[in-house]
Amino acid sequence: MSAKQKGWKDLELGCVVTEPGSASSTKTGEWRSERPVRDNTKCIKCGICYIYCPEACINEDEEGYFEADLYYCKGCGICAHECPSSAITMIEEEEE
Amino acid sequence: MMEICIYGRGGQGGVTLAELVAHAAIREGKHAQSMPAFGPERRGAPVLAFLRVNETERIKIRTEIAEPDVLVVLDPGLLQVGDVVSGLKKDGIAVVNTKKSHDEMKAEIGAGRLATVNAMSIAKGILGLPIVNTAMLGALIKATEIVKLESLEEPLKERFGKVATKNIEAMKKAYEETVVR
Amino acid sequence: MKKGKIVGLEGSFAIAEAVRMVNADVISAYPITPQTHIVERLAEMIADGELDAEFICVESEHSAMSACVGASAAGARVFTCSAGQGLELMHEVLYIPSSMRLPVVAVAANRALSGPLSVWCDHSDVMALRDIGWIQMFAENNQQAFDLTICAFRIAEDKEVLFPAMVHIDGFYLSHVIEDMVLPDDEVVADFIPEYEYPFALDPERPVSMGCYGPPFIYSEAKKAQEVAFESTKPKILETWEEFGDTFGRYYAPVESYKMEDASIALLTMGSIGETAMLAVDEMREEGKGVGLIRLRLWRPFPFTELREAVKDVELLVVLDRALSSGMGGPVCSEVKSALYDKREDMRIVGFIGGLGGRDITIEGFKYMVNRALEYPEIEEEFEIIGVRE
Numbered sequence: 001m002s003a004k005q006k007g008w009k010d011l012e013l014g015c016v017v018t019e020p021g022s023a024s025s026t027k028t029g030e031w032r033s034e035r036p037v038r039d040n041t042k043c044i045k046c047g048i049c050y051i052y053c054p055e056a057c058i059n060e061d062e063e064g065y066f067e068a069d070l071y072y073c074k075g076c077g078i079c080a081h082e083c084p085s086s087a088i089t090m091i092e093e094e095e096e
Numbered sequence: 097m098m099e100i101c102i103y104g105r106g107g108q109g110g111v112t113l114a115e116l117v118a119h120a121a122i123r124e125g126k127h128a129q130s131m132p133a134f135g136p137e138r139r140g141a142p143v144l145a146f147l148r149v150n151e152t153e154r155i156k157i158r159t160e161i162a163e164p165d166v167l168v169v170l171d172p173g174l175l176q177v178g179d180v181v182s183g184l185k186k187d188g189i190a191v192v193n194t195k196k197s198h199d200e201m202k203a204e205i206g207a208g209r210l211a212t213v214n215a216m217s218i219a220k221g222i223l224g225l226p227i228v229n230t231a232m233l234g235a236l237i238k239a240t241e242i243v244k245l246e247s248l249e250e251p252l253k254e255r256f257g258k259v260a261t262k263n264i265e266a267m268k269k270a271y272e273e274t275v276v277r
Numbered sequence: 278m279k280k281g282k283i284v285g286l287e288g289s290f291a292i293a294e295a296v297r298m299v300n301a302d303v304i305s306a307y308p309i310t311p312q313t314h315i316v317e318r319l320a321e322m323i324a325d326g327e328l329d330a331e332f333i334c335v336e337s338e339h340s341a342m343s344a345c346v347g348a349s350a351a352g353a354r355v356f357t358c359s360a361g362q363g364l365e366l367m368h369e370v371l372y373i374p375s376s377m378r379l380p381v382v383a384v385a386a387n388r389a390l391s392g393p394l395s396v397w398c399d400h401s402d403v404m405a406l407r408d409i410g411w412i413q414m415f416a417e418n419n420q421q422a423f424d425l426t427i428c429a430f431r432i433a434e435d436k437e438v439l440f441p442a443m444v445h446i447d448g449f450y451l452s453h454v455i456e457d458m459v460l461p462d463d464e465v466v467a468d469f470i471p472e473y474e475y476p477f478a479l480d481p482e483r484p485v486s487m488g489c490y491g492p493p494f495i496y497s498e499a500k501k502a503q504e505v506a507f508e509s510t511k512p513k514i515l516e517t518w519e520e521f522g523d524t525f526g527r528y529y530a531p532v533e534s535y536k537m538e539d540a541s542i543a544l545l546t547m548g549s550i551g552e553t554a555m556l557a558v559d560e561m562r563e564e565g566k567g568v569g570l571i572r573l574r575l576w577r578p579f580p581f582t583e584l585r586e587a588v589k590d591v592e593l594l595v596v597l598d599r600a601l602s603s604g605m606g607g608p609v610c611s612e613v614k615s616a617l618y619d620k621r622e623d624m625r626i627v628g629f630i631g632g633l634g635g636r637d638i639t640i641e642g643f644k645y646m647v648n649r650a651l652e653y654p655e656i657e658e659e660f661e662i663i664g665v666r667e
Contacts (some may be wrong), residue, residue, distance in 0.1 A: 003494070003495060004494045004495075005508060006504070007498060008497075008498040008499070008501040008502040009502070010498075011495075011498060011502045012477075013378050013439060013476060013477060014376065014377040014378035014379070014439075014477070014487065015377075015489060015491065015495075015499045015502070016377075016429065016477050016485045016486065016487050016489075017476075017485060017486035017487075017489050018485050020484035020486065030292065037497060056593070075375070115287075115455050118285050118455045118456070119455065120287045121285075122283065122284065122285035122456075122457045123285070125455050126282075126457075128285065128456065128457060129454060129455070129456045130454065130455045130456075131449075131450075131453065131454045132449070132453050137558065154457075155456065155556055156552035156556050157451055157552070157553050157556055157640075158454075158549055158550065158552060158553050159637045159638070159639050160637050161552060213606075256627075265449070
């Protein structure tokens, strides 16, 4: 049952949340209007975007590139702003 | 029930005096209640404490004492400061620390029963300090027999630890020297 | 029955003894007159090794209650105390243990609120805490201050309760008074207080989130759950007091009556003035007036049923409030009126306010209130503040 459907009798003592880390199931990617797109010809794999991402949703892939997890990425654009080689651009969600 | 008002100055131990007698009375199986007159405690400022002792019944009343049976005055200067004596019951007794003779003090505060002792001289002599409360304990007991002198020894030991012996000595000396008429 | 020994104890020290005997784990408090002696004595007990507890020094009452919330969430048996302005500074945090269902126990040494600045007793601080969701009870003397503190731990920590509990003692009138009382043996108290285990105590093996955000879709459900649980604490309170009575010989009730059997007039009070009021009732009885006395022992949850039962034959109810709700009157009187509205149309309820900021309430004061109330309905004012100089 989702929290929004719970009646008062369904709540735990003191309204504690017994499922740890339940916030990670929230798809904050839905909040995004722009998404970061990386140009691998410019990317120097420095990891600055990974360090700056406030959502901590950028992870290093097998090839050493840093990729945003779009399930969580809110599209804030900080990675694009901080990228020293201008490899990241923000494009509107509606664009392919 | 005996109701007692204790007038002193902050630092002279009036509140402690009331507490010690309450402890002694309770040890004797009596009912007692000590209550400070809730003021900001500052050294030198006039301080008032209340004490009730009832031999047989639990003390229910929980108000200040307006008309005491006994008045204990730790500092003779307070007799000039405020209206200390006027509430004393007609057959009540005032117990006063004073350098003056008994008759002089009697003339000063008017008719009625009076007990006097030079508690300051006893305190300075035995304790080396101008803290008169334990000497005035002796005077109070001489004047009223509210508790036995021995009953105070344990409460004094609990309260004062190492210096209890001197305080007991001061109490006993005052008991002997107090004039009651 | 093991009754213990008769001792002379200051009210504050009696409470410290109770906290020592229940073997509290964590104490966090900030000293404030007239509560100071409780904190000082507990700090001394911990320093001397008489009580194996953690004393968390804090810089304010707000932090004291915050520390208590954290310690209680970790599963500790927790105690704090405060008074007057200190409770006001603590106020924001007082709602947290009740909504998180943390059984913190507190003693409030009741004190007036500024201004003018007053360290003296009245119930202004209590009345500002009516809605905090704590179980609240009033002590009348030092024995009760001790007994009710013991009971507060057992009630609060009961698995069917799990709410914070506060014992109110009148500042100075109990906190600074030495009087004779019965101090039970440590072992008897220890036997009366069961081992305590908080169901969601913070544990890395079993992580939970406490004190979460409550958006509109869940806040009402949370409050309903809290309120239903709070109202159902009553049977446990009664059961605990009953068992306390069977063990220690002193029985308590949500509403306690004195000479009410044939009384047509009743005085209603709370706190340390109760026994003085008994003496006033005795004197008025000798004067031929059919007066009795009702004391509210339990303040929250409000004892509706017991109050209605206690006043069922009363024609005139005289309520003394030791606090003033500005623009409203006496808070206890208005609660009593609302509890009896629709139930007793034939009864008059007259409210007086007295004993503000450490003013004594005397036997004469109680007589005045009864005599004045008998003049009703000539009284035009909603309430009267007694004993005020013109």
